[in-house]
Amino acid sequence: MNTATRRLFDDLRMLRVTVVHPPGDDRCILEAQLRRIGCPVRAIWPLPAELPGDCDVVFFLVGPELRGYASWSAADTEATLIALSDYENPTALKLLLDTQAHGVITKPYRSTGVLNTLVLARACSGYQQRLQNKIGKLEEALKARRTIEKAIRILMQAQGLSDNEAYEHMRSRATSLRIAVGEVATMVIHAHETMDKLGLGKSGSSTCA
Numbered sequence: 001m002n003t004a005t006r007r008l009f010d011d012l013r014m015l016r017v018t019v020v021h022p023p024g025d026d027r028c029i030l031e032a033q034l035r036r037i038g039c040p041v042r043a044i045w046p047l048p049a050e051l052p053g054d055c056d057v058v059f060f061l062v063g064p065e066l067r068g069y070a071s072w073s074a075a076d077t078e079a080t081l082i083a084l085s086d087y088e089n090p091t092a093l094k095l096l097l098d099t100q101a102h103g104v105i106t107k108p109y110r111s112t113g114v115l116n117t118l119v120l121a122r123a124c125s126g127y128q129q130r131l132q133n134k135i136g137k138l139e140e141a142l143k144a145r146r147t148i149e150k151a152i153r154i155l156m157q158a159q160g161l162s163d164n165e166a167y168e169h170m171r172s173r174a175t176s177l178r179i180a181v182g183e184v185a186t187m188v189i190h191a192h193e194t195m196d197k198l199g200l201g202k203s204g205s206s207t208c209a
Contacts, residue, residue: 012118013038018052020044020060021084026109030059030084033111037118051077057118059084059105066095074100080125082117084109102128144182151185154192 017039021027027043034041042055047065051072052058057080066072074081083101085092096104103121105113148170155166170184177184 009038012115012122015039015057015122016055017041017057017059018044018055020047020052020058022046022061026086026107029109029111030105030114033114034059034118036111037115051079053077055079057082057122060099061086062092062096062099062101062104066099070098072099074102074125074128078129080121082121144180144185147182147189148185151188154188158192 017034019027019030019034019041021030021043022045023043031041031043039057044052047060047069049069049071058077059082060072061084063086080103081099081101082103082105083096083099084105084107085096086107088106101121102124103117105117148167151170152163152166155161155169156163159166161169167181170181170188174181174184
């Protein structure tokens with residue numbers, strides 16, 4: 001076994017797995033295979049209203065119990081979701097799509113296939129989380145840029161500065177205060193709005209230090 005494969009199995013053995021499925025042979029087969037892989041397994045039933053928050057992977061039965069449980073979605077958890085399907089019809093497929101599950105296993109459950117599904121679902125979940133983190137950072141950067149541009153316009157109007165001078169002033173303040181330029185821009189905007197509320201927003205008589 002090479003290093004990469006060994007690391008993969010070591011990671012799987014540290015996963016906290018919850019199986020949400022009624023008691024019976026099907027659940028026993030699934031639990032037994034997960035324990036062979038080395039995962040700590042907890043089984044629960046009936047279906048809780050909220051996704052379990054203390055696990056890394058959730059295997060869950062897709063059935064009528066899910067109706068009305070909008071919180072059962074990959075968008076609402078950092079855990080990997082693997083759906084367990086026992087029948088195929090438009091209603092079941094709609095429920096499955098609503099959960100945005102990272103993988104699916106259909107009945108009859110077998111020991112073969114569980115490992116493959118688990119590995120691929122974990123990879124899919126990790127990729128989605130990395131994309132969400134990037135999107136979040138881009139949104140924050142865009143918001144900060146808009147705030148800075150608004151603060152620049154305020155300083156240009158109130159202090160008679162050029163756009164470069166206004167930005168350099170905020171950057172200098174940010175350096176001296178050891179905060180981000182966006183935070184200084186927010187301070188400028190709040191100060192401007194406060195002056196407007198006091199009826200002093202158009203005085204323009206002060207200068208930048």
